[in-house]
Structures are given as structure tokens and as C-alpha cells.
Amino acid sequence: MPTGTLQIRQISGHSGTIPGAGVQREEEVCKYVDVTTCIGCKACEVACVEWNDMPFQQTTFDNTYQTMPSTAWNYWNLIKFNEHQREDGTLQWLMRKDQCMHCEDPGCLRACPADGAIVQYTNGIVDFQQENCIGCQ
């Protein structure tokens, strides 16, 4: 991957300067999600479904704002809505973004017994090679 292609050019819902603009990046990349600014709109969930050309499905109401209990084969990006009670008794939502974080030392890759099902590229991206997967979960 050529240097610089993963430099941030635009940020959704963001006014002001773009962090890291003009910075020369190294070859390796990692994913950074600042959940403290997440408002739980779940637009990223829809964007993921659309980008990866996955079918829409019917979900069911289950007493929460969370779209579904966990990620699925056709739903790779899920915002988890965790309610946290502060010391003064008030509540806040702690959003967690459930998806591949492209760990530097991926636990899934270490645990995987199938040759070549999970690979890590030199730029740090972790990828899943479906044809090599034996479905051991």
C-alpha cells in the first residue's frame, strides 16, 4: 500500500481542523475509534452493510437501542449500548464499536488452526480468507 493513502481527508460531523492533516504516515496503519464522541446514531452500521454489499434484514425490538445482540455474518459493525451508572446515580451510555480492530497482535489469528484463514498484511490490516476457513469458530 502506498504511503499516504490512509491519511484522513474528511471526517463526518466534524468542524475544525482534521487531526494529522499534512502528516507523512508510516507504512503501518491501525484503527482508532474515539467512542467518547460517539452519539450512537449507528450510521456506521448502515454504511458497513452498504459498503460490503450485504443484504438488509429484519431485526426485532428487544428493549434496547442496540440493533442486534451481536455481530453476524452479514453484520460486521455493531455499536454496543452499555448503560453505566455514575456515582451520582445518573446514567450514561458507553458506546462500544464491535468490529475488527485490526490488532497489532491479533488474538483471532493466534487462535485460528486453519492454514491461511486469517492473515495480517505488512501494513497492519488483518484479513479473513474465507476459502481457508474450516468453520471451527
Place this chain on the structure above:
Amino acid sequence: MWWNESSGRWVGNDVPDFKADSAPKDHMGPFIMNPEGVGRLFGPLAAFQDGPFPEHYEPTESPIANPLHPAHSQNPVVQSFNTPLDKLGTPADGFTVVCTTYRLTEHYHYWTKNNPMNVELVPEPFVEIPTELADEMGIQGGERIKVSSARGSYIAKAMVTRRIRPMQIDGKRVYQIGIPIHWGYRGIAEDAGRTALSSVNLLSPAVTDPNAYTPEFKGFLVKVEKV
């Protein structure tokens, strides 16, 4: 800052903007440059229907009378209509729960109920009710409940939550519930038979404030029943 009679001076954490030994009975005060000798407050006379200064009024439907002036609890110049659908409810009629309506980040007005992406995120209408009210009424999350006002009723599933807490108002425990507005008569969930084919705005009062004409959809009275 206060007047100390024995020392004959104003004392405290500040110094007066006038003679420090001028007694309160002389009414000197800090506004010595004004002919009246007192401060002035400005309010644009033409801008407000209900007077030059802001005033607290209770909503047209409120669980309590206005604590500031109970005889004039509501705004006297509020805009309202006089059709058979413009009835108002009172706590005495059994409408004791405060209801508020709002939008969700996942939906946009009444359009996105036709869009499978948005419907996947939030599939059907719901009513957010406090855990305490749900316990009192024996309502489980996901159970269908009926919310009624003096004007109409709305049926949807209950979302039992700790995020809306009971309020203590004028010595009374008052519950608030919340209903997102995004569903109606046609849409993906509607056509699949997953809604009661009704609109939340049937509950809310068509009463608007006299200056900005903002409808009073954020605070009105309802009752909650199990279906």
C-alpha cells in the same frame, strides 16, 4: 454585602459602588447616574405577545399548578384551536403521566420508515417508560402498552429503561414517558403488521407558544395502560 449599623458602613466581601457610609434608608444605591436612582431592565415591547419579560408558565397540560402563581398557571395568550380534537386532560381525569415526543438519530421524520436500512436499525415504534412505572404496572420490556391522552391513543411496545427517572414534583412522584415520532400509517413495519397504524401526534396537543408558535409536544399529560 450588608449594612453594619454599629460601624455605620456597608461591609462584606465587596465594596459598594456608592458612598460606603450611606445608610439604606437614604436609598442611595449604585445607580446614581440614572434619574430614577435604580437599575433598569430592558425588554423589547413589540417582540413578545406575553409581555416584555420572560415568565414561567406550566405547560397547558401539567401535573401541577404553577407554583409561582397558581391562579394563572398557564400562559393566557397561548395559541390554541377549538376543534373537537383539541380537548385537554387533567390529572383529575386520570392523565397523570407526563409524555414527551422526540426524534431518533436513526430515523428522519416519517420518511425513513420506508427505507430498509433505517428500519433495520430501529424496526418498530416503542414507548420508553421508567423502570419504576413498569414495575408498578407489571409491564415487561417488549410488551404492548396503550398510551392515551384526552385527544387520542397510541399503542406500541414498551422499552423499559432506567434512563428516564421518576420526578418528585411538588411532593408528588411524577413519571415521564417518551415516544419517538417516526411511525404512522404506511411503511415497512406498518405494512408488515408490526405497528398499530397510528401517529404519536394524535396524542400531543395542538397548542403553540404565542411567540415562536412552537407546538407543545415536549410536555403533555397521558395515561398508560397494559394492552
